[in-house]
Amino acid sequence: MDQNLDSGDSVRAGVGTYVADAVVAGLILLLGIIVVVASWELGAGWTSDGPGSGYFPFGIGVILCISGIATIFQALFGKNKDTEVFVDHEQLKRVLQVLIPAIIYVGAIEVFGVYISSAVYIALFMILMGKFSIVKSVAIGLIINILFFALFEVWFKVPLYKGYIDLLTFLGYS
């Protein structure tokens, strides 16, 4: 796991794992409370014709709450509190380098559709992250998406999302 030892002698800074653990458990507890309340409103009791809609989810919500509370407790006051850094800046940067472009990519699909967004996304990712030449990147982005187009639209006849602005209408598939 310690690939980041080579990234210099700088001390790994960031939040401890136990904090992240407690925060996630807190979110689970919150979700549990929401489920409990919503199921209660639906009718978690016994109705005239059997268990109500909220009967089963109510129990599930209770389990979520219990495990959330227990995990918070274990994370903060447990015997082996895990003070190891959860993510350091270098790691966080690398994760965001994938996550943020992925979010932008999905947003672009909404506008331009799957094929054009994918081609641009793959090409840009290769140029910016992989330091590939522009020609090579664009070529790979195009080839992969022509393959996908042939596979989905032509062969399997599964139309993919074309977006609000469909620049590919001239191909006759929509």
Add this chain to the structure above:
Amino acid sequence: MENIYSLMHGFAVVISPTNFLLMLVGITLGVLIGVLPGLGGANGVAILLPLTFTMTPTSAIIMLSCLYWGALFGGAITSVLFNIPGEPWSVATTFDGYPMAQQGRAGEALTAAFTSSFIGAFFAVIMITFIAPLVADFALEFGAPEFFSVYLLTFCSFVGMGKGSPFKILASMALGFALAAVGMDTVTGQLRLTFGFEELMRGFDFLIAVIGLFGIGEILISMEEGLAFSGKTAKIDPKVVLATWKKLPKFWVTSLRSAAVGIWMGITPGGATPASFMSYGLAKKLSKTGDNFGNGELEGVVAPETAAHAAGTAALLPMIALGIPGSPTAAVLLGGLLIWGLQPGPLLFVEQKDFVWGLIASMYLGNIVGLAVVLTTVPLFASILKIPFSIIAPVIIVICGIGAYTVNNVMFDVWMMLVFGVVGYLFKKLDYPLAPMVLALVLGRNAEDSFRQAMLSSQGSVSVMYSNWLVGSITTLALLLLFWPLISKAIALIRPPKEDEFAAHREAE
């Protein structure tokens, strides 16, 4: 022997040119998926599932189950050549596989790994052929309480057999159930937990969750580790294969023992990963050359691979016979059955003979074809890992996105996939197991239905779970497993635990 007759009929179904081609496609894609980071058995099957909607169920299950065998084979390639386990169950394979590769014996290690995988799967398939019809026959008598007790057993055994915090296992499971409850309640017609959002009315599709949790989550994890592949190359020539095959019969005891461990762990949802560790540990303890394990011992590759593959295959038994999957991938296949219009459960053996026996026959053929494919194409797949991550990462995200979109043809699912990806990343880092969540998401509705029916028949009294000896004993076993973490602590207080055989390995990992 009615089973043999049915099996022969199954072979007749499978051996058509189309199905054989689909088998080859499935295996090849499967190995590819097993080799690439971010694509595994479960989400590979999930992504391809929408493409099979137009096929007949038999052809579809043949292709997808072959994909699964391929992924099981593929995991070994990265373990041996790159010291990166492609799948969690290949972790134990790296212990001796990678040292062998470093000594220039990669071909030998890979041949041993593939052959052992094949043997493990073969034993498991034979077991399925004879046991599954019996189990299904037995389960035909099941009523709602029996089914709910089996569901209970499935989920409680995650807690009892899992490693790590039992509360995290519970949380992951309950999260799956909660997500499964979102949407229209099929019994009362009420909308549940949708909070007025139109998009939530359809509920959460487990395929989206699988693609996000395993696909995007895995990519984020790989990225964080700053993945750089530096591997050994391997060529497998027929001479090495034959030489290795000559050595393998020596380890027949290890093979048999590992297959037994794997089959047992596969049927109970312990899963392939603990099975591979357990059988590695047993082999180390019992082998004459046990002290040399970890330095490139052939037997150390044979043991975990046999067990992992046996477990992966045996996990399909409860899925076929009871409609209750033993692993995430089996859960996705089960979801496929529902989509293809088949009702999973013991009736499958009565109503869909062609389908069930076609599937079992394809397990035999798929593994033979798989062995041939992987032995001949290793250099090709090894070279795929030489492709820089900055090409592989965006392509895999594109594939995941397309896979998520094709499930329901809505963009909302693609956004949800990203959310599940972040959840998968956090859960993986914090040691929440993902399998209980996926299983709960797939089975949530069915488990709830059988619970409601059971409660209805007893007018809300929980005593129905002890209404006869069968339900009673399954429920007791389930509760025992649920409270096992507490019980084992109590035992440890009375008797100090023995030294943990695997602790050293787990830390070394």
